[in-house]
Amino acid sequence: MQAASLVMPTRRDYSLIGRDSQLAVESGLAAAEWYHTDIPRKQMKELMKRSDGPAIRDTAIWLGSMLIFAGLGVYFWGTWLCVPFFLAYGVLYGSASDSRWHECGHGTAFKTRWMNDVVYQIACFMIMRNPVTWRWSHTRHHTDTVIVGRDPEIAVMRPPDLLRVALNFFGILDVWHAMGDLIRNALGIVSAEEKTFIPEQEQPRVVRIARIWAAIYVATIGLSLYLGSILPLVLIGLPRLYGAWHHVLTGLLQHGGLADNVTDHRLNSRTVLMNPISRFIYWNMNYHVEHHMFPMVPHHALPQLHAMIKHDLPAANPSILHAYREMVPAFLRQLRNEDYFLKRELPPTAKPYRDEFHSESVAAAAE
Amino acid sequence: MSNWVEACTSDDIDEEDVMRFDHAGKTFAVYRSPDDKFFATDGLCTHEHIHLADGLVMDEIIECPKHNGRFNYKTGEAKGAPVCINLKTYPVKVEAGKVLIQLG
Numbered sequence: 526m527q528a529a530s531l532v533m534p535t536r537r538d539y540s541l542i543g544r545d546s547q548l549a550v551e552s553g554l555a556a557a558e559w560y561h562t563d564i565p566r567k568q569m570k571e572l573m574k575r576s577d578g579p580a581i582r583d584t585a586i587w588l589g590s591m592l593i594f595a596g597l598g599v600y601f602w603g604t605w606l607c608v609p610f611f612l613a614y615g616v617l618y619g620s621a622s623d624s625r626w627h628e629c630g631h632g633t634a635f636k637t638r639w640m641n642d643v644v645y646q647i648a649c650f651m652i653m654r655n656p657v658t659w660r661w662s663h664t665r666h667h668t669d670t671v672i673v674g675r676d677p678e679i680a681v682m683r684p685p686d687l688l689r690v691a692l693n694f695f696g697i698l699d700v701w702h703a704m705g706d707l708i709r710n711a712l713g714i715v716s717a718e719e720k721t722f723i724p725e726q727e728q729p730r731v732v733r734i735a736r737i738w739a740a741i742y743v744a745t746i747g748l749s750l751y752l753g754s755i756l757p758l759v760l761i762g763l764p765r766l767y768g769a770w771h772h773v774l775t776g777l778l779q780h781g782g783l784a785d786n787v788t789d790h791r792l793n794s795r796t797v798l799m800n801p802i803s804r805f806i807y808w809n810m811n812y813h814v815e816h817h818m819f820p821m822v823p824h825h826a827l828p829q830l831h832a833m834i835k836h837d838l839p840a841a842n843p844s845i846l847h848a849y850r851e852m853v854p855a856f857l858r859q860l861r862n863e864d865y866f867l868k869r870e871l872p873p874t875a876k877p878y879r880d881e882f883h884s885e886s887v888a889a890a891a892e
Numbered sequence: 893m894s895n896w897v898e899a900c901t902s903d904d905i906d907e908e909d910v911m912r913f914d915h916a917g918k919t920f921a922v923y924r925s926p927d928d929k930f931f932a933t934d935g936l937c938t939h940e941h942i943h944l945a946d947g948l949v950m951d952e953i954i955e956c957p958k959h960n961g962r963f964n965y966k967t968g969e970a971k972g973a974p975v976c977i978n979l980k981t982y983p984v985k986v987e988a989g990k991v992l993i994q995l996g
Contacts, residue, residue: 556940556941566909569946570909570948573948574948575948575950631960632955632960632962633960636950657973660973660974661973661974664939664959664973664974667958667959668940668958668959724976726976727973727976819957820957820958820959820960821947821948821955821957821960
């Protein structure tokens with residue numbers, strides 16, 4: 526791993542309607558051509574093949590476990606014994622929903638379309654992401670991955686706001702913003718930034734879903750008040766706070782500390798080998814370079830894809846801890862110099878980075 | 893006057909698959925359906941500048957490789973977000989093992 530920095534730090538403008546957004550369009554960074562590892566068509570077709578089986582199995586385990594943990598939590602409510610059950614329930618609600626939202630949003634989890642759509646809606650509600658808004662924001666994320674001013678899903682902007690990151694391990698700022706967006710959308714207001722990536726004909730759906738969700742939350746709060754107990758909110762809503770830590774733990778690794786404004790996912794995305802429980806919760810999104818290069822490949826085929834193309838990728842981090850040991854120091858250096866980033870080294874078997882497709886900062890990083 | 897252009901031979905495309913065909917500065921996608929019929933559409937997704945020939949054919953659907961936008965390649969109908977604009981289709985015929993598309 527090489528470290529890189531530029532002499533003159535520059536302030537990034539992450540607004541989707543700001544200076545860097547315009548610059549990205551003018552420079553050709555927006556909607557650019559991205560690097561892909563060559564894979565023969567026949568093998569690619571095999572990898573892309575859809576199947577209902579793995580996702581049905583995983584969804585049954587996911588929702589079934591939630592029912593069991595919630596049942597035991599409610600049974601032991603009022604005693605300390607309920608705590609471990611709600612902690613487990615919370616992770617399945619507030620973290621596993623993130624990867625289900627993601628995979629079903631791509632339409633790759635299930636072969637059967639309506640199954641993708643049903644799980645997508647359930648997961649969106651749990652993770653508090655409007656299913657229309659976030660479908661379009663994620664589309665942009667794949668078009669312009671970590672392009673400043675274009676990508677609406679950059680988790681850690683530069684210089685990093687580490688307090689924000691820490692609070693989000695408990696979903697605090699995310700939920701605060703999600704609730705603000707929910708109320709605003711429910712009132713019929715779609716923001717100027719949202720309008721940059723949500724087509725006009727889709728915007729009424731944003732409002733309709735926000736109103737349905739608002740009604741569900743009002744009913745849950747009403748039930749809590751009626752019962753004189755926080756229990757309904759512990760089951761619906763609050764798990765997005767107390768169960769968020771795992772999706773933040775894994776999600777920060779996707780692009781944290783790596784290059785921005787490049788058009789090669791090997792430079793701005795990270796693949797991390799993880800334990801099987803985290804991979805179940807995260808639905809194999811730890812293979813993140815592979816996912817961005819080939820978003821058509823379902824989660825269950827990503828390990829196979831990784832084995833097929835790892836000769837062309839930077840070495841995967843062998844564990845979550847290993848990845849944090851490189852990412853956190855990078856965040857700390859970015860506090861002093863926001864242009865600092867980690868440049869991932871390629872193995873000798875890989876095709877080299879094409880500097881002509883990258884910004885000046887990456888060219889400088891190679892020096 | 894109709895302008896039939898040879899795109900490929902029928903053996904060039906597997907069943908339930910697609911291939912790219914470039915002609916006169918334009919790019920097209922030629923499909924072979926699971927029931928062994930041939931179809932053709934514009935080659936680029938109507939959402940963004942992505943070649944559909946790198947995508948996945950499932951029954952009568954072509955899915956874009958970048959954002960998973962789905963079209964019915966027989967009718968060109970966009971099947972939902974993130975694709976909102978239908979795909980242009982072209983008449984196709986097979987003669988003596990050659991796949992021809994009508995471009996004018």
